[in-house]
Amino acid sequence: MLDKKSSFNGSESIASLVFLILGIVNIAFVLLICIYLIIAGLPAIKEIGIIDFLFGTRWASTATEPEFGILPFILTSIYGTAGAIVIGLPLGFFSAVYLAKFANKKVRTTIEPLIDLLAGIPSVVYGFVGMLVLVPAIQVIFNLPDGASLFAAIIVLAIMILPSIIKISITSLEAVPNEYELGSLALGANEIETCFRVTVKAAKSGIAAAVVLGVGRAIGEAMAVMMVAGNAANMPSLFESVRFLTTAVASEMSYSSGLQRDALFSIALVLFVFIMLINATLNMLLKRGGKR
Amino acid sequence: MTEQVKDNVIFDVKDFNLYYGSNHALHNINMQIYKNAITALIGPSGCGKSTFIKTLNRMNDLIPSVRLEGSIKYKGQEIVNSDINVYDLRKEVGMVFQKPNPFPMSIYDNIAYGPRTHGIKNKSVLNEIVEKSLTDAAIFDELKDRLKDSALSLSGGQQQRLCIARALAVKPDVLLMDEPTSALDPISTSKIEELVLKLKEEYTIVIVTHNMQQAVRISDTTAFFLLGDLIECDKTDTIFSEPKDKRTEDYITGRFG
Amino acid sequence: MLNTASNAASRKLYKNFMRGCMLLCVSLTIALVFFLIAYILFRSIPYFSIDILTTKPSYLRGTIGVLPDILNTIYLVLTAIVIVLPLGVGAAIYLTEYANSPKLVKVIEYAVETLAGIPSIIYGLVGMLFFCQFLGFQTSLLAGSLTLVIMNIPIIIRTTQESLKTVPQGYREGSFGLGAAKFYMIRTVVLPCCIDGIVTGCILATGRMLGESAALLFTAGFAHTLNGYFDGITSSGATLTVALYVYAKEQGEFEVAFVIAAILLILCFITNYLSQYLANRMRNAHNPQGQR
Numbered sequence: 046m047l048d049k050k051s052s053f054n055g056s057e058s059i060a061s062l063v064f065l066i067l068g069i070v071n072i073a074f075v076l077l078i079c080i081y082l083i084i085a086g087l088p089a090i091k092e093i094g095i096i097d098f099l100f101g102t103r104w105a106s107t108a109t110e111p112e113f114g115i116l117p118f119i120l121t122s123i124y125g126t127a128g129a130i131v132i133g134l135p136l137g138f139f140s141a142v143y144l145a146k147f148a149n150k151k152v153r154t155t156i157e158p159l160i161d162l163l164a165g166i167p168s169v170v171y172g173f174v175g176m177l178v179l180v181p182a183i184q185v186i187f188n189l190p191d192g193a194s195l196f197a198a199i200i201v202l203a204i205m206i207l208p209s210i211i212k213i214s215i216t217s218l219e220a221v222p223n224e225y226e227l228g229s230l231a232l233g234a235n236e237i238e239t240c241f242r243v244t245v246k247a248a249k250s251g252i253a254a255a256v257v258l259g260v261g262r263a264i265g266e267a268m269a270v271m272m273v274a275g276n277a278a279n280m281p282s283l284f285e286s287v288r289f290l291t292t293a294v295a296s297e298m299s300y301s302s303g304l305q306r307d308a309l310f311s312i313a314l315v316l317f318v319f320i321m322l323i324n325a326t327l328n329m330l331l332k333r334g335g336k337r
Numbered sequence: 338m339t340e341q342v343k344d345n346v347i348f349d350v351k352d353f354n355l356y357y358g359s360n361h362a363l364h365n366i367n368m369q370i371y372k373n374a375i376t377a378l379i380g381p382s383g384c385g386k387s388t389f390i391k392t393l394n395r396m397n398d399l400i401p402s403v404r405l406e407g408s409i410k411y412k413g414q415e416i417v418n419s420d421i422n423v424y425d426l427r428k429e430v431g432m433v434f435q436k437p438n439p440f441p442m443s444i445y446d447n448i449a450y451g452p453r454t455h456g457i458k459n460k461s462v463l464n465e466i467v468e469k470s471l472t473d474a475a476i477f478d479e480l481k482d483r484l485k486d487s488a489l490s491l492s493g494g495q496q497q498r499l500c501i502a503r504a505l506a507v508k509p510d511v512l513l514m515d516e517p518t519s520a521l522d523p524i525s526t527s528k529i530e531e532l533v534l535k536l537k538e539e540y541t542i543v544i545v546t547h548n549m550q551q552a553v554r555i556s557d558t559t560a561f562f563l564l565g566d567l568i569e570c571d572k573t574d575t576i577f578s579e580p581k582d583k584r585t586e587d588y589i590t591g592r593f594g
Numbered sequence: 595m596l597n598t599a600s601n602a603a604s605r606k607l608y609k610n611f612m613r614g615c616m617l618l619c620v621s622l623t624i625a626l627v628f629f630l631i632a633y634i635l636f637r638s639i640p641y642f643s644i645d646i647l648t649t650k651p652s653y654l655r656g657t658i659g660v661l662p663d664i665l666n667t668i669y670l671v672l673t674a675i676v677i678v679l680p681l682g683v684g685a686a687i688y689l690t691e692y693a694n695s696p697k698l699v700k701v702i703e704y705a706v707e708t709l710a711g712i713p714s715i716i717y718g719l720v721g722m723l724f725f726c727q728f729l730g731f732q733t734s735l736l737a738g739s740l741t742l743v744i745m746n747i748p749i750i751i752r753t754t755q756e757s758l759k760t761v762p763q764g765y766r767e768g769s770f771g772l773g774a775a776k777f778y779m780i781r782t783v784v785l786p787c788c789i790d791g792i793v794t795g796c797i798l799a800t801g802r803m804l805g806e807s808a809a810l811l812f813t814a815g816f817a818h819t820l821n822g823y824f825d826g827i828t829s830s831g832a833t834l835t836v837a838l839y840v841y842a843k844e845q846g847e848f849e850v851a852f853v854i855a856a857i858l859l860i861l862c863f864i865t866n867y868l869s870q871y872l873a874n875r876m877r878n879a880h881n882p883q884g885q886r
Contacts, residue, residue, distance in 0.1 A: 060777035064692050067684030068702050071751075074744050075705040078712065081720045139619035147616065156620070158870060159627045165862040166630065167805030169835045170855050173842050174630060204626060211623070224438035228500070231396060232451040232507055233428030237609045242450070247441045265713025267808040268835075272843055291715045291808070298719075298812055313719050317712070324711040328704075456601030 079317075086314030089113070089307035098311065104278040104288075106297060106305040113308045115293065115315065121281040122290045122319070125195060125270070126263040129202035134256060136203070137210030144211070145218040146240050164208035172272030175201040180273055187284055193275035195287045201269050206259035213258060217251020218244060254330040261323045265316070267291035290316045345372040347511060347541045348393060353407035353417065355388060357400070361565065362388055365407075368560055368570045375533065375542045377556035377573065379549060381588070384562040386545045390513050393543065394430040395423045412510075428455060431504035435516040437496035439488035439503070444480055447488045447499060451507035466506050473539075474502035475532050494525025498532065505536075512536065514544040518551065530555050549589055553577055561585045631859065638856035641849040650820045658841070658850045660857070662818045666735060666831035669823055670814065671803045673739040674746065675796055681743065682750025683792060689751070690758040691780055710748035714809040717745050721813040733830045738814025745809060746799040753798065757791020757876065758784065790879070794872045801865035804858065807835035816840055834858055 090098050093113045101114015144153050176193075179200060184192030221244045229239040245252070267289075275286025276296050288296065294309050294316070301309055348370035355363040363385045370376050370393075378386040388397065395416065397403045405417045416426060428451075439447050448467045457463060467484070471477035476498040480491075488499055497517060504512060514533070518526040533542060533555055546552055552559050553573060560570040561582075569576060569585045580586045649659030685702070693699045721741030722733075731737040761784050769779040785792075815830025818837070832840060834854050842851040 057775045057777050061692055064684055064688035067681060068688035068693065068698070070681065071685055071702055071709065071747060072705045074747070075708050077724065078716070078720050078744075081723050082716070085719075085723060135615075136619045136622060139616045140623045143616035143620045147613075148620075156624060158866065159624060161866050161870070162631075162862060163623075163627050165801055165805065165866050167807065167835050167838075167858050167862070169805075169807045169838045169842075170630075170634070170858055173838060173851060173855055174633060176842060177848070178633065207623065207626075222438075224434060224436060225440055227396070227399075227434060228438040228440065228503070229450070229454075230399070231394065231427055231432035231434075232454065232504065233424045233426075234451075234454045235424050235605070235609060237612045238454055238605070241612055242454070243440055261711055261713075265715065267713070267715040268839060272839070291713065294715055294719065295808065295811060310719065313716055317716055320711060320713060320716075321708075324708060327711070328707065454605075456604065 082310070082314045082317050085307070085310035087311070089304060089311040090314075092304060093308065093311075098308075099315070102280060104293070106301070106308065111305065113304070115290070115308075115312055117278055117280045118288055118290045118293045118312065119315070121195065121274075121287045122264050122316075124281045125198050125202060125274075125287075125289055126260055128195070128199035129206055129263045130256060130259060132199065133203035133206045133210055133259060137207050137255070137259075138214055138252065140207075141211045141214035141218060142240060142245065145215045146244065147236075160208050160211050163204075164212070168205065168266060168269040169272070171201055171205055172269035175269065175273040183284075189284055191275065191286065193273055193286055194284045195274065195281055196283050198270045198274040198287070198289070201273050202263045202266060205266060205269060206262050209262060210255045210259050213255035214248070214252050217248040217254070220251065221247040250330050250333050254327055257323060257327045257330060261320060261327065264319055264323065265291060267295050271295055290319070346370070347372050347412060348543075349408075349410040349413075351408040351410075353392075353409055354405070355385075355392065355397070356404040356406075358402040364565050366567045368567060370541065370543060371558065372541050373537060373539075374557040375537050375544060375555055376558045376560065377552035378543065378545045378560050378562060379547075379552050379588075380562035380568075382547075383564075385565045386560075386562045387515055389562070390515055390543055390545050392417075393511070393513055394427045394432055396427070396432065398423060428507050429509050430511040430513060431507065431509035432513045433497070433500050433504055433515070433517045436520050437493055437500050439491070439496050439499050441487065441489055443485050444488050444491070444499060445484040447503050448506045451503060455507060470502040470506040471499075473505050473536070474498045475528070475535070476502060492525070494521050494528060497521060497525065497529060501529075501532065501536075505540075509540065511541045511543065514542065516545050516547060519547055526551075549577075561588065563588070634852065634855045634859050638852035641853050642856070646850065646853055651818050658847060660834070660837065660850060660854055662820045663832050663834050663837040663854065664857070665820070666814075666826060667804065667833040667835075669826045669831070670735050670739050670742070670810075670833055671800055673736065673827060674742040674803055675800060677739065678743045678746050678750055678799060679792075679796065682747045682795065683754050685747070686751045686754035686758060687780060687784075690755055691776070691784065706748045706751055709744065710752075712745075714745065714806060717741050718809040718812050721809060726813060731828075733813065733815040735814050735827045735829070735831050738810045738833075739827070741809050741813045742803050742806060745806070746802060749799045749802065750792075750795045753791050753795030754788065757788035757794075760791075760876075761787045790872055790876045794869050794876070797865050797869045797872065801862065801869070804861050804865065805835060807833070807839055810836050811839075 098113060098115060100116050101112060102116050103112045103114050104117060105112045144156060148156070175197060179197050180192035182192065183189065183194060183197050225243050225247055226239050229243045270289050271292045274289065274292060276288050276292055277286035278288050279285050281287050290312055293312050297305065298309055346369050350366050350368045353363065353366040354361065366389065378390060380386050391397045392405065392409065407417060408415060409417045411426065411430070414421060440450060445467055448470050449463050452463060452466050468477060471480060476495060479495065488496065491499060518529050521529065530551065533544065536542060544556065556573045558570065559573040559576045561568045561576065563584055569580060569582045576585065577589055580589065645657065646659050648661050649657065650662045651658045689699055689702060718741065721737060725731050725737035725740050726733055765783050765787065766779060769783045810833055814833060814836065816832045816836060817830040818832055819829070821829060834857060838851050838854040838858065841847040841854070
């Protein structure tokens with residue numbers, strides 16, 4: 046009558062197997078990406094030598110005596126990202142505090158969709174507007190021969206990371222228990238003091254996570270940067286044409302071959318390592334924030 | 338002529354009404370709160386006692402729909418609908434909440450938060466205030482070696498005494514306590530009660546409590562609230578031995594609530 | 595002693611300074627959004643015409659039309675959504691309904707987080723190596739679609755998981771109590787409850803796919819030929835974003851670039867509006883139960 050096996054009829058066991066596979070497929074995707082990057086990226090590093098590759102200051106991939114030093118790209122990516130954070134963080138942080146704690150409901154429901162829109166605009170559109178507005182403006186203001194520069198890239202990146210900094214900061218500010226604020230107000234602190242000395246302090250790991258996420262976005266962005274940074278393989282300098290890790294890969298890939306092509310994969314591998322480190326930091330911060 | 342303010346009256350409440358939007362939450366409250374005494378506010382949940390205590394340091398300002406009528410004088414100064422500096426008022430009229438709410442910072446920074454807010458930056462002065470406040474809150478000996486630890490690592494009872502110390506650090510005159518022991522175990526509760534009795538020598542204390550035994554144990558005056566009315570306010574001994582109102586008697590003998 | 599006049603003044607200064615910072619940053623952010631929208635829309639209006647929207651580029655007549663790019667985008671997104679939907683929803687169902695090994699769940703979730711953090715240029719490279727070269731799809735919309743599939747699995751998984759979690763446990767118990775088997779229960783009770791969440795995930799993914807460019811550069815290609823679906827999907831084709839990049843950066847054709855930017859912006863409006871509408875609907879639908 047009650048056959049133990051009957052609950053495991055055909056379609057049920059097939060379904061659970063299929064779902065299991067669909068879950069595991071994701072691990073396979075990550076492994077696929079890692080393995081491909083390593084297989085494609087290691088040969089050039091081996092041939093060039095890891096020290097020469099990472100710390101070489103000259104990139105001349107198509108010269109008769111080619112050189113493959115990617116230090117300019119690494120430093121450009123780091124400076125560019127740092128610059129974007131320096132500009133984007135205060136802008137995003139203060140906006141988030143205002144929206145989360147001081148804006149009335151109507152103001153907030155008007156502004157938040159605009160922030161979402163900012164998040165949804167494709168990066169080529171940012172690059173395009175940057176190219177037509179920002180680059181000429183920089184050229185005129187700073188009296189440069191060409192406005193396509195690290196500075197232009199920093200500003201575009203700062204704008205692009207703004208929405209994620211704002212959204213994550215808002216979420217973490219709102220997660221701060223109201224009791225903290227009441228405690229501070231009851232001691233005679235005003236609303237602004239309470240907000241910046243208690244609420245923000247309590248939300249700091251969430252805000253740090255927002256920054257790290259912004260770093261990840263900025264360091265991985267390719268197209269917008271390619272359109273405004275000029276793409277010359279210079280050592281980074283604020284008002285000079287520069288090339289990021291991402292744009293180094295993108296700008297030469299279509300006509301590359303041989304060792305040059307392999308070296309581009311190696312750059313992608315370096316970028317991937319950076320991203321993995323950033324993601325690990327992000328996870329750690331989110332877990333720490335989640336504990337409370 | 339201006340009416341004479343008796344020296345020992347800290348709060349003088351006259352015909353005080355409070356509305357949440359259209360909801361009339363407190364009706365014509367009249368009472369006086371005396372200096373260096375413990376006044377207990379009792380009554381069933383929803384009777385308005387917590388609402389009332391939050392009016393005394395204007396914490397109700399934070400709820401947008403609240404409307405006040407009548408008069409409450411703090412040391413002769415009108416605090417209802419007047420343009421007094423609420424931040425100064427809250428400094429003088431400190432508050433301890435139902436659930437211990439230490440800030441997520443070190444023990445030291447918790448205590449130093451208030452003084453720093455009010456402009457004390459000098460390290461040695463701060464050290465002194467922190468030590469004095471913790472000593473007054475009878476928790477210094479337990480915590481003196483771990484002032485740099487997070488306040489969130491303390492037990493519930495310790496957290497609540499820390500919150501009391503934090504309130505004392507800004508040198509208030511009055512301490513409002515909104516059911517300060519309702520989230521604590523019996524041992525922590527009795528420690529807090531001991532502390533409150535000791536603090537009475539220096540401070541005026543208003544305490545909201547659910548627990549009638551607690552009111553009997555510690556308070557000098559008891560006010561009984563019911564559905565937004567102040568039914569009776571008298572010496573604690575009188576209220577609990579010969580209440581004048583039938584409803585008070587019903588409540589303290591446990592017929593409802 | 596606590597309340598000297600100078601302290602009151604410095605507190606006031608702090609308060610006003612912080613308030614000023616917040617208002618300044620919010621205004622800047624809003625101004626930025628309005629500037630971007632206004633700039634793109636106003637500059638593009640003169641160039642909009644029936645011709646540009648309904649033709650392909652013609653060297654003979656020297657005209658440019660964006661119809662092939664629009665069609666390519668539609669083919670690409672449709673294909674990717676059709677594939678990513680079962681993969682993502684299935685993985686989410688595994689994670690929330692089937693998984694009985696917390697360790698495996700952790701690994702899969704970590705993998706999904708990792709996928710979400712990888713920059714698109716790296717997807718582009720791996721997609722090129724794996725789909726175009728290893729699997730022999732050449733540079734084609736299909737290769738581009740498959741790359742987008744891997745990129746967008748995390749979004750679908752996350753939104754599906756979130757809405758699966760809002761299905762009250764009682765529904766499941768009720769169904770089991772009637773003797774229903776698991777897959778039957780999921781099909782008939784759980785999935786219908788979270789259809790809104792899944793649709794939201796699709797819209798978010800569509801939004802991201804519409805804006806993606808770096809991952810498509812080397813996988814989907816640059817061609818502007820007018821094709822039907824089956825020819826289109828197997829041949830190289832530029833999406834709107836890639837076309838915008840090529841026209842603006844490499845060919846200097848700003849008129850058509852503005853038209854594409856405006857189209858992308860409008861699509862971004864639409865996807866944002868739809869996802870917000872659905873999110874609100876879900877919140878309203880779940881609140882009555884959530885209140886309990």
